[in-house]
Amino acid sequence: MQPQKYWREIPARYRLEGGRCKKCRKAFLPSRLVCDACGSREFEKARFTGTGTVHSFTMIHTPPSGYSGPYVLAIVELDGGPKLTMQIADCGADEAKIGDKVRVEFRKLTQVGDAGVLCYGYKAVLV
Amino acid sequence: MAKIGIIGYGSCIPRNRIKVEEIAKVWGADAESFKRGLLLEEKSVPSPDQDTITMAVEASRRAVLRAGIDPAKIGALYVGSESHPYAVKPSGTVLAEALGATPECHTADLEFACKAGTEAMYICSQLVKAGSVPYALAVGADTSQGAPGDALEYSAAAGAAAFVFGSEEDKIVAELVDTYAFMTDTPDFWRREHMHYPRHGGRFTGEPAFFKHVCGAARGMMAKTKTQPSDFRYVVFHQPNGKFPLRAGQMLGFKKEQILTGWLVNRLGNTYSGASPLGLTAVLDEAQAGDRILVVSFGSGAGSDGFVFQATGRLASVQKLAAGTREQLDNKKRYLDYGTYARYRGKIRMAEK
Numbered sequence: 001m002q003p004q005k006y007w008r009e010i011p012a013r014y015r016l017e018g019g020r021c022k023k024c025r026k027a028f029l030p031s032r033l034v035c036d037a038c039g040s041r042e043f044e045k046a047r048f049t050g051t052g053t054v055h056s057f058t059m060i061h062t063p064p065s066g067y068s069g070p071y072v073l074a075i076v077e078l079d080g081g082p083k084l085t086m087q088i089a090d091c092g093a094d095e096a097k098i099g100d101k102v103r104v105e106f107r108k109l110t111q112v113g114d115a116g117v118l119c120y121g122y123k124a125v126l127v
Numbered sequence: 128m129a130k131i132g133i134i135g136y137g138s139c140i141p142r143n144r145i146k147v148e149e150i151a152k153v154w155g156a157d158a159e160s161f162k163r164g165l166l167l168e169e170k171s172v173p174s175p176d177q178d179t180i181t182m183a184v185e186a187s188r189r190a191v192l193r194a195g196i197d198p199a200k201i202g203a204l205y206v207g208s209e210s211h212p213y214a215v216k217p218s219g220t221v222l223a224e225a226l227g228a229t230p231e232c233h234t235a236d237l238e239f240a241c242k243a244g245t246e247a248m249y250i251c252s253q254l255v256k257a258g259s260v261p262y263a264l265a266v267g268a269d270t271s272q273g274a275p276g277d278a279l280e281y282s283a284a285a286g287a288a289a290f291v292f293g294s295e296e297d298k299i300v301a302e303l304v305d306t307y308a309f310m311t312d313t314p315d316f317w318r319r320e321h322m323h324y325p326r327h328g329g330r331f332t333g334e335p336a337f338f339k340h341v342c343g344a345a346r347g348m349m350a351k352t353k354t355q356p357s358d359f360r361y362v363v364f365h366q367p368n369g370k371f372p373l374r375a376g377q378m379l380g381f382k383k384e385q386i387l388t389g390w391l392v393n394r395l396g397n398t399y400s401g402a403s404p405l406g407l408t409a410v411l412d413e414a415q416a417g418d419r420i421l422v423v424s425f426g427s428g429a430g431s432d433g434f435v436f437q438a439t440g441r442l443a444s445v446q447k448l449a450a451g452t453r454e455q456l457d458n459k460k461r462y463l464d465y466g467t468y469a470r471y472r473g474k475i476r477m478a479e480k
Contacts, residue, residue, distance in 0.1 A: 014225040068175060090142050090174055090461060106184040106225055107176040108212075118212055120180065120221060 001066075001110065003117045013121030016050065016104065018082065019043035027082040048081035050104035052124070055083055059093045066110040072096050076124050078104075089123040101127040131256045132302040132436065134196070134293035135445065137189025138408040139182040139268075140286045140395065140455040143172040145468045147281055153465045154276045161281050166369020170284040170396025172463055173270045175471050179208040180218045182287035182401075183268040184225045189449035190264065190289040191226060194298065201228040201291070202260025205250055207243025207400045209318070209325075210270045211236050222266065233260075240316060241365055242426025243267060244400040248290055249432050252303050255292045263292045269399035274324035275474055282368055284396025288404035288452075300442040301411060301420065303434065305352050309344035310430030317428070332427065333371070340431040341365060341375045345423045348433030356380040360418035363389035363406035365425035367397045375423075388413050395456055400426075407436075409452040414438040 011017035012030040019031025023040035031043050057074035060067075072088040074096065088096055089107055102124035109119045146169045151158035161167050173182070183206050191198050204226075206218040219234030237243045237250075244267015251263035268287030273279030293299065315336035318325035328336075341364055349355060356362070362385045364372035369392050376386045389406030398405055403424040410420055415438060422434040469475050 010224055014221075015227055087176075089176055106181050106188075107174075108178060108181060109176070118178075118180075120184075120225075123176065 001112060001117070001119050006117060006119050009121075014106070016048040016078070016081075016122065018046055018048060020046040027080075029082050029084060046081070048078045052076045052078040052081070052102055052104070054088070054096060054098055054100040054102060054124070056098060057088065057096050066112065074124060076102055084122075087123045089125050091126055095126065103127050129294055130296055130299060130302050131252060131292060131294045132299040132439070133290045133411070134262070134295070134298040134300060135190040135192070135194025135291040136289065136300070136408050136411050137186045137193060137449055138286065138288045138405055138452040138455065139185035139189070140405070140452065141171050141173045141177050141182070142459050142461050143174060143463050143471065144169045144460050145172050145463045145465070149465050149468075150281055164370065165281070166373070166393050167281055167396070168393050170282060171286055171398070172468055172471055173285040177285065178212045178270055179206070179210050179268045179287070180212055180221050182270075182285065183218060183222050183266045183289065186268065186287040186289040187222060187226055187264055187266060190291050193300070193445040193448050194262070194291040194293070196262055196291065196293070198226040198228045199231070201226065201232055201262045201264050203233045203251060203254050203263040204228060205235055205237055205247035205264070206266045206268060207237040207239070207245070207247040208268050209238055209240055209243060209399055210272065211238070228264070239430065240427035241367065241397070241399045241402055242424040242430060242432055244288065244404040245422070245424035245432040245434070248292075248404065248434065249306055249308070251290070251292045252306065255294050258294075261293065265290045265292065267400040267404040269401050271397060271399040272318075272324050275469070277324070279325070279327065282392070282397040284398050286395060286398035286401040286405050288401050288408045290404070298441070299439050300445055301414070301436040301438050304437055305348070305435050307344060307348040307351050307433035308430065309340055309347055309433070311340070313429035315427045315429055327427070336427060336429045337365070337367065337371055337425050338375060338378065340429050341423050341425050342378055344431035344433040345375070345379050345421065348421065348423065348435060352435050354419070354435070356385070358419055359385060359421045361388055361410045361414065362386055362421045363403050363410060364423050365403045365431070366390060366392035366406060367402070369393045391452070391456060405452060411438070411442065412446055412451040412453065414442060416440040416442065
């Protein structure tokens with residue numbers, strides 16, 4: 001990951017800062033320019049809670065470059081917020097279930113080779 | 128003079144553990160000698176996606192939650208560690224950004240072997256005392272390294288503790304009564320630039336290093352505050368293994384029950400910069416109003432920082448706001464075999480990328 005791209009995503013990745021559509025209240029992380037539900041272009045900043053529920057998950061056995069598998073990749077529905085794709089850390093394939101409560105933790109996401117930037121952000125852990 | 132002290136505290140202990148027997152089995156060593164001699168049973172191991180920065184963030188979030196403050200008002204923030212993930216680029220900037228403390232915040236990464244965490248506490252407390260900043264955050268965190276097969280491998284562990292210092296009397300949970308520092312140039316343990324693992328002077332790390340500085344700082348701290356061991360409900364020493372802090376306590380005249388609440392090392396291992404700070408968080412989880420707490424760190428190289436705290440009536444109202452230290456130590460553990468541990472800790476040399 002390029003440092004510039006990583007840097008742009010810091011508010012969302014570090015603090016779960018996204019946006020909420022002022023018209024229909026749909027939540028997004030990261031924020032958007034246009035709401036895909038109502039078409040509005042007016043958003044307010046929103047900081048989402050660090051708790052949620054496993055909506056769905058799968059096991060990644062052949063991870064992309066920069067990631068070490070196997071790991072559990074889930075869609076997590078944040079309490080009062082959007083659905084996000086994130087890893088479930090410290091978790092085996094037989095440990096996660098749909099509907100499990102999770103807490104978002106700050107973890108290392110990837111690193112660019114042995115000399116590149118370290119990328120941090122959110123992952124879920126089972127409560 | 129206005130009172131200052133800790134207004135919030137937090138800890139982070141990874142879930143992974145490895146038992147002393149599992150390490151000894153691989154190296155043909157006698158596990159019982161480590162268990163009996165150094166009073167070690169198991170240690171924490173960071174997951175591959177956990178490092179000093181991630182644990183500092185988790186511990187600090189708990190500390191800020193207990194403090195009940197706006198993180199934007201944290202005017203200074205210091206991370207003490209000997210395992211900062213970057214050689215050049217601060218851990219503190221990531222921590223500050225994750226908490227929402229930027230941009231009006233001063234930060235620096237500190238290093239002094241195992242006492243970098245209490246260095247951060249020392250500086251933060253003095254900045255608050257001087258009135259330079261409203262709140263200051265001190266973190267001690269490490270994913271400590273021990274060479275495969277070395278005696279250190281049985282204890283080198285991972286964990287973090289964080290403390291928010293402040294001066295508003297109604298927010299203080301543990302008033303800082305006084306501080307004391309004791310330091311000499313003693314080459315008992317070091318790691319040179321670009322080296323993966325530290326080197327140490329074996330038994331030289333004992334009497335002329337740990338015991339001289341820990342006992343020197345404890346005696347100096349008690350002389351400065353006109354106190355004696357019986358004035359303290361709790362005492363926390365640096366804990367590189369189980370035996371050293373218990374022996375230091377005995378030498379100074381403390382009873383075992385004063386030490387045990389903050390003595391985590393037998394099942395946590397040595398969390399280096401996090402060691403005595405984590406011991407203090409375990410004490411703060413239990414302490415009651417009026418309890419006096421003596422904390423004495425130790426960092427090789429070598430030196431000790433001493434602190435005397437007194438718990439206030441507000442402490443009870445924040446203890447349950449976040450996960451406690453013993454709660455993290457005792458629950459949801461995942462035991463690793465040596466192979467997985469070696470992979471997690473990067474002890475297996477991979478093809479270059």
